[in-house]
Amino acid sequence: MRQTPMAEAPKIKPQTPLLSVRNLETHFPQDEGVVRAVDGASFDLLPGKTLGIVGESGCGKSVTTRSILQILERPGRIAAGEIWLNRPDALAVDIAQLKPTGPEMRAIRGKEIALIFQEPMTSLSAHYTVGNQIGEAVLVHDPKADKAAARLRTLELLKLVGIPQPDRRIDEYPFQLSGGLRQRVMIAMSLACDPRILIADEPTTALDVTTQAQVLDLLRSLQRERGLSLILITHDMGVIAEMADDVAVMYLGRIVERGPVDQIFHAPKHPYTKALLRSIPSILATPRSKLETIEGSIPHPYNRPKGCPFHPRCADHMAGRCDQSMPPTVQLDAATAVSCFLYSPVAVDVSSHSAAKVSA
Amino acid sequence: MAAFIFRRFLLALATMWAISVLAFTIIQLPPGDFVDAYIARLSSTGSSVSLAEAQGMRELYGLDKPYAVQYLKWVGRVIKGDFGESMEWQRPVSEVIGDRLWITVLISFAALLVTWGLALPIGIYSAVRQYSVGDYVFTFIGFIGLAVPNFLLALIILYVSFRWFGLNVGGLFSSEYELAPWSLAKVWDLTWHLPLPALILALAGTAQLIRIMRANLLDELRKPYVVTARAKGLTETRVILKYPVRAALNPFASTLAYLFPYLVSGSIIVSLVLSLPTVGPVLLKALIAQDMYLAGAIVLLLGLLTVVGTFLSDLALMWIDPRIRHQVDQ
């Protein structure tokens, strides 16, 4: 038993999750072996909330989001697991069972779940105007709409995301816009069909700091006004602290810890989460003191360590245990789960061990 | 945009100038001048020219002046459409060339269409179905196309169709139309004869273009905007055709600039093997007979053709790529 699905946990919150990912495994078969980019990830997205997925680059965050929309690059494929999309007025559907190129899957993309990307320059085609690319998103899911209607809707969307002079910008090409405006165009495009879920994959990484803040503000206000549920992928703990309601911490394709944002920040459980938090620069830190880093680097996907994937870098690792078997996911309370032997029921003297570490 | 066109236009003019200098050099290169050749020709038929007459002719053609002056005079005459006399044919050069120039254009253009018509779909297929059987087959054919010079291909096809099908695939017209004036029936006849030489001429360029298209499209298929388009819910076909293919067209269009000179060049030598009525055979005969005004005129006209072709391809590139259109505006 590797995982305890949250659904089996005592239900305290009344809402059913909008999106439930269960034991998702996404593999990239290569000549040299299979890269398990996502290796048993489980999480839930609650209506109207923001789920932050955080982790170092290469830990499988982006592949997770692409799995949800089944837009993996070849030769990637979903090998196991379920992705349940709950609908208010229809039956829930397991996305993992849909054919990636089929019409049901296409009907979900952009219409129910929309995606915005890290690189607003390369994520927009340089060959078509902003209006063309947004209008297309309107037209594809609305067979009744004509070009004029799509244009009106596009103008509306551009206004909504706060682009000045929308009637001029609509006929411009992406390379004529600044990075911040491009990201706003991306957001406008993703909102074209009023999706219920918006996945933002590192939406601010490529932007400068002031623009970052503006884009995050925009996402927050859109979420408030339209009741959007947001999955926010980032490696920036600061962004998580500012935006997320719930947090899932990812390491080597696995969710090692998930819980409400306050808990993650104030009472982190997993050694990896703690290490991540220690590596945030603080203005309260002693001047000229060295910023903490996490020892070592992410192992190569072909050389996945035996046992807990984090153990070679873990300060608390227990020889003979962590390097032997995979720690199960332990449900600590309704909203918190952690995958570490320190918290597994068999572990002895857990509290004193971690307390000692925290004070140190 | 205007600046871009202007710059390209200047380059076209410069190329034209360089070609005219080369053409003139070719006219001048053989020992002796036009009058010497003329005298030699007359004396072979029994008549003779006095020294004074020869001098008169030299002055008339400006042959006693320095090369630069001669060049300017020649250019001046050429601009007025006077390419001089062909010694070999005893007729004005423009008359000798006649329709042949247009047939050269026609064959080169047909080959261009064939090249595009084949390379575009095959290139897309090879990239989207990378490492499939079809991809390997096209890659293999492509390599053969690259390796077999088109005149050799023409020779082989000529032999094979003669040996096994008893057909003579040479020529552009059936015998009854060869000397007939232009008519609808003749055009129809031409339409039937055109595809084979066009295909032979196009093969090497097609092979090259398939490889370019395949490589570019493979690059483009990995770009994030493709994922964006997919995430919108578009069908896979539409995603590929609208976005990466459009981006891969860009370098595709820019190959036009050297594809056209290449095809015009190739048509010369293929025409010889397939006895096509282009300027090729005339140029070869003129060069061997040192009929230099004719040869120079043909080199100049072919140069003009390719310059026009290149200029048009630049305009096409500008039309395809909004970045070029707009960057130049700023």
Next chain:
Amino acid sequence: MTVIANMFGRWFGRKAPQSGAIGEDRIAVATQSQLIWWRFKKHKLAVLSLVVVALFYLLALFADFLAYTDPESSDSRRGYIPPQSICWFDSDGAFRPYVHGLKGVRDMKTFKLVYTVDPNRKVYIKFFGEGYAYNLFGLIPTKRHLLSYDSTVPENGLFLLGTDVQGRDLWSRLMVASRVSLLIGLAGVTISLFLGVLFGGISGLYGGAIDTAIQRVIELVRSIPTIPLWMGLAAALPNTWSSIQVYFAITLIISLIGWTDLARVVRGRFLSLREEDFVVAADLMGASRMRIIFRHMLPSFTSHIIAAVSLALPAMIISETSLSFLGLGLRPPAISWGILLQDAQNIQTLAIAPWLLLAAVPVIIVILAFNFLGDGLRDAADPYG
């Protein structure tokens, strides 16, 4: 560093999946040329092509040794003899290769000589026997040939690939032609390479106005239709020139076009290398410009140049073949592939003597081999890419 090591781990993963550490050590100490060679070896087709190209150049070196009759000796009574087939074993079963003698009979209707096999006469083929005299490598006078036959009997003859209209043996001519055509390719590429490195280097190194000017010249050269230009230049060579002079002039003419591609490659490499850390570092450490170029920059793109050269060579060979085919290139008595193919120019000749087209076979093989080789080299040239 680990990233690079992992990358190599992937390349060699199939051979040493478990011994990652050992593999990485091997890679860490490998020189760049070793890396390129390892990568090149994975392209089976390219390796095969390398062997083919090497064999052809070996053939060129020993062309006269591989020929068995003087490629110039003509005999109008032996025109258009079709290729003979070799019988490897004599009637007693011993290995003693021979061809049958031929009888020429004039067809009284068409007045054509028709050759029939004379089953009673055998012309035995000797290995390493004596034939016509030549200088091996142009230096060592010898009469030794790979194949020979008893030419003291005037009726005897060996025509493995048949003869042309003048009764010259196609096999022997093809051997000598290969030498001429392959060497003219090398010579042309050498000149192109010199021009390309010179102009490409200046362009990439100095940049600015000089670069723009050279780029415009290159664009200009590329937009001139090549074949008419070559034809014009080649036709202008004086008739009085010896075939050696014509040879060099033709080489020069075909390399006038070829240099632009090489110049582009060199310029591109210079431009990208100029920004590389190791070049900047050498500059900051006060290395002289020449030292930077020759010690640091050139070694890191010789592989690219080799790849570009091996792609330029087939173009050179095609150029020579085309020109000679048109009768504007090399002139007899020089023999090249183009000159041999010139005999097969029209359908009437092909109908009578289709074997003359055999001269196209080495052209196609060599050009294919060079293309595969160049592709393989180009892929291997970037071991870090």
